[in-house]
Amino acid sequence: MRYPAAMVGGREVWIVAGEPSGDTHAAHLLAALARYAPDISFRGYGGPRMRDAGMDVLHDLASDAIMGVFPVVAALPRIRRLFRRAVTELRERRPAALVLVDYPGFNIRLAARAHAMGIPVIYYISPQVWAWARWRTKKLARICDLMLVILPFEAEVYRDSGLETVFVGHPLMDHLRTVDHDTDLIARLRKDVPEGAPVVGLFPGSRRSVVASLAPVFADAARRLRAREGTRDARIVVACAQERFRPLIESHLHGLDATVLVGKPYEVMEAADLALTSSGTTTLEIAAHGTPFVLGYRVSPVMYALGRMLVSVPHIGLVNLVAERSLVPEHIGVRSFARQAADDLHRLWIDPEARQTQVAGLAEVRDKLESEGSYDRAAAAIAGRLG
DSSP states (O other): OOOOGGGSSEEEEEOOOOOOHHHHHHHHHHHHHHOOOOOEEEEEEEEHHHHHOOEEEEEEEETTTTOHHHHHHHHHHHHHHHHHHHHHHHHHHSSSSSEEEHHHHHHHHHHHHHHHTOOOOOSSSSSSHHHTTTTTTHHHHHHHHHEEEOOTTHHHHTTTTTTOOOEEOOSSHHEEEEEEOOOHHHHHHTTTOOTTEEEEEEEEEEEEHHHHHHHHHHHHHHHHHHTTOTTOOOEEEEEESSSHHHHHHHTTTTTTTEEEEOOHHHHHHOOOSSSOSSSSSSHHHHHHHHHEEEEEEEHHHHHHHHHHHHSSSSSSSHHHHTTTOOOOOOESSSSSHHHHHHHHHHHHHOOOHHHHHHHHHHHHHHHHHTTHHHHHHHOOOOOOHOO
């Protein structure tokens, strides 16, 4: 299909984001870009937040994000179809720029194809090449025109690559300032909790494959925690990313009398005294709320072996990377870590010194992430490239 000449080139910008966090940050970026250049139209792959912000979303890539070797292999035919569609549309529409938001498995390949077509490529929220493949900075330098990074140490990673890199600041605190917490819900979650007992939030992830892997372990950890002196009356609240994950989560909650809340993660973070979470942006969000927590993640034996060979950073949790120390306990492996997670949660509750040490460290992380105007700085950098 060919488009009218007025739609070729011009002021259309493509944005591609996967996963709920990418959808959130891309939506804020889109809104800021619209203020800097109101004549721009937006198109691409994203999620419901980007659609609400005014983008023509061709596919909801954020809601069906997948991770891990075997889930990705199973989804390869669908991923290839989406990729071919994106390449075809980019070739025919010739947007003024392609803005990529994280999601490296898809976006790095798309960057290479767009670059070959002569379309300016701007990457916002760098792939975590600093963790597992620093040599890929050279590849990114060949196929990208501008890298916008959000963590302080990332600019140094790209320093010798030749890729123009701008540190725009982490967008988390800017995003959280736009969120209205449901204070009535938070009060209900804390109502009638026995004196001396904690509210414990479980955050088993936003991808189906991750939820399927972590939900049984998190539920087991909650049961073990309730078997300990001092936490027997703990109230368990599960933050469910999507309604379609509810049956999967509830199937593992027998005997827990847990509350499952869909789409209310910040209320759970605010109400909770302790949390158990998967890795990713959620760890920074929990840190921003000042809630002591433990991180847990399960991987396949293949991914674990690859990680042992390739990962070049001392921690997997973003909070620990920002803190530059083991502030939050991490449990990463193939087998269940329910007992170890319960041990750590129990210690954080009954040991005031351990709890206060982590709370103080989370406040330091929050201060490091405070970077008001990050979306505007990113939008200004992109608008500057559009002319």
